[in-house]
Amino acid sequence: MLRINNFGTRKLIKDVCKQRYYSAAVPKPKTEHETKKEPKRENESFMANIFRGNLVSKQVFPYPDVLTEEQKEITNSLVDPFERFFTEVNDAAKSDANSKTDDSTLKSLWELGGMAIQVPNDYGGLGMNNTQYGRLCQIVGANDLGLGITLGAHQSIGFKGILLYGTQAQKDKYLPKVSTEEVYAAFALTEPSSGSDANSIRCRAVKSADNKYYVLNGSKIWISNGGIAEIMTVFAQTEQIDKKTGEKKDKVTAFIVERSFGGVTSGPPEKKMGIKSSNTAEVYFEDVKIPIENVLGEEGEGFKVAMNILNNGRFGMGATLSGTMKKCIEIATAHANNRVQFGQKLKAYASIQAKLAQMNILQYATESMAFAISQNMDAGSQDYHLEAAISKVYASECAWYVCDEAIQILGGMGFMRDTGLERVMRDLRIFRIFEGTNDILRLFVALSGVQYAGNHLKELQRAFKNPSANLGFIFKEASRRGTDLSAHVVPELMESAKKTAACIDLFGRTTEEVLLKHNKNIIHEQLILNNLADAAIDIYAMVVTQSRSSRASKLNLPTAQHEINLTKALATQASDRVMDNLKKTTSGQQQGQNKLLSVIAQEICNQDGVHTTGPLDQQ
Incomplete structure (x- = not known):
């Protein structure tokens, strides 16, 4: 079996990747002095703004294209070594069967630089930006999601906090370890009593009387x-x-914790449905002394640190799963091209x-999202x-659908282990759960957008109380009604653009209507919020x-x-769904149905499960 270090990867890291994209990949936090000087910044998120019926096109039109020719060349130079690693060194089926990736295989990935893709060159990493990272994630997703979890947990979230929030001393100490010294990193947030509600964690750290360290006690699960x-x-x-x-x-406060501090132990590897080759374990902390200099970010700002780490890494999931979907389509297409029936x-x-x-439509949309986001970042x-x-929501749900359809096309052959699709399906199931369940992320999308729209609506209402003093603002808002995307698309997509514009306009009006009707109580209308999220x-x-x-x-x-044909088909399907979901948010009939479902669910819970008489029961 070919060894990856024969590819000359250390030379690749030091010579070929002599680039400095770190400032673009991970913006440095601003100092307190810089923050105070800054004027109020307009939110440039396309999605946030459509909640208020406003088109801010900067991040979506034209499609971002940020890589220089040199960056593209460097990225392409790494594609072949990464693909060769997965075809000539890694054995995903074997790792799945053994519930462990061979140490020699992992060592080869380290030597390839695959465990430090975004670590700056000065610390021994490849120094790549988000878009370059996403391209390599596609290769991982196409070949081994289990190993992808080991890789992603290490760098996408494990030491990402050090890149985002680390002091210079923290970076100098830890980044060389996680890039060249084969030291694995992990992200320890989830606890038995706090899954999606990360702010309710019970793990506790108490500062010493001399303020030199914290003493940590507690446990984390599914790490x-x-x-x-x-x-x-x-x-x-x-x-x-x-x-x-x-x-x-x-x-909540974030800490960099070393196992060598003492008091850090872990349980046996969890037995899982999928991603078996990745290590998942409970971690215990007993009187762990953490030096005060190992606080990550500001004390008491840990929740913000955690959320920003997760937000920063989510685009990588879309890139990874677009690669998975592409592979599933290739397997299904090969079968369709050769299998004869009737x-x-x-x-x-x-x-x-x-x-x-x-x-293919879903794969194209997933990939388009991932790389639009990475390039904006x-x-x-x-x-x-x-x-x-x-x-993240779209990618994880579309990948499940695509894999399931690939199995269906292959029929009985797709159900067999040798085809590889059954392993992919088992691996895919976790993606709708971890790093924010899709249910919670839908609420996050809807509530964040509604809050942004609500704040703006209050501002508009205040302006109308004194219209003569706010005419400019009022006229500016009035001029925003009526979205037109025609200037942003090619002629063949004009009809699709009109459908999309109509959806955006209705979306803004519906959000406003929902806000006016429910006000602060909108937070309790989860089914309405889900409809808004799905439309978004x-x-x-x-x-x-x-x-x-x-x-x-x-x-x-x-x-x-x-690509034009894929886009047209998507616009027809998606615009119909958007209109349907938006109608549901204000439909009296739908609200009645929602209440009925709630009554049924309450009875199920009261009876601890199904509560109907059997079809053969007499009384």
Whole structure:
């Protein structure tokens, strides 16, 4: 078996990757002095703004294209070594069967630089930006999601906090370890009593009397790399004094914890449905002394640190799963091109054609989202959190659908282990759960957007109380009604753009109507919020695909017409869903149905399960 270090990867890291993209990949936090000087910044998020019926097109039109020719060349130079690693060194089926990736295989990935893709060159990493990272994630997703979790838990969230919030001393100490010294990192947030509600963690750290260290006690569950990580980003409750009131309050603080501190132990690897080759374990902390200099970010700001780490890494999931979907489509297409049934190849049947087309439509949209977000991040955007959450939800659900359809096309063969799709399906199931369940992320998208729209609505209402003094603001708002995307797309997509514009306009009006009707109680209307979120997700899919395929057409790319066709089909499907979801938010009939479902669910819970008489019971 070929060894990856024969590819000369250390030379690749030091010579080929002599680039400095770190400032673009991970913006440095501003100092307190810089923050105070800054005027109020307008939110440039496309998705946040459509909640208020406002088109801010900067992040979606034209489709972002931030890589320089040199960056593209460097990225392409790494594609072949990464693909060769997965075809010649890694054995995903073996790792799945053994519930462990061979140490020699992991060592090869380290030598390739795959565990430090975004670590700056000065610390031994590849120094790549988000977009370059996403391209390599696609290769991982196409080949081994289990190993992808080991890789992602290490760098996408494990030591990402050090890149985002670390002091210079913290970076100097830890980044060389996690890039060249084969020291694994992990992200330790989840606890038995706090899953999606990360702010309710019970793990506690108490500061010593001399203020030199914290003593940490508690446990974390389901930690990826938890049994092998030597460095962990850990979140714990700490007692903080409110600067305004002087009151003592519990607030979450983030820490860099080394296993070598003592008192850090881990349980046996968890037995899981999928991603078996990745290590998942419970981690225990017993009187762990953490030096005060290992606080990550500000004391009491741990929740913000955790959320920003997760937000910063979510685009990578979309990139990874777009690679998974592409592989599933390739397997299904090969079968359809060769399998003969009833005298014809499967590809001749309309039902198979529809499946393959739909799979490609979803893959194209997923990929378009992921790389629109990564390139906006690399361009310095700070307003990508809604889009990243949407990307994660969309990618994880579409990948499940695509894999399931690929299995269906292969029939019984797809159900067999040797085809590899059953492993992919088991691996995929976790993606709708971890790093924010899709249910919670839908609420996050809807509530964040509604809050943004609500704040703006209050501002508008205040302006109308004194219209003569606010005419400019009022007229500006009035002029925003009526979205027109025609200037942003090629002629062949004009009809699709009109459908999308109509969806955006109705979306803004519906959000306003929902806000006026429910006010602060909107937080309790979760089914309405889900409808809004689903509409938002489809709108984003339509916009990014229209932008990307317009770019392909303008550049006269060989795939341009195919991309245009994918985009048209998506716009037709998605616009119908958007209109349906928005109607549900204000429909009296739908509200009645929602109440009925609630009554049924309450009875199920009261009876601890199904509560009906059997079909053969007499009384």
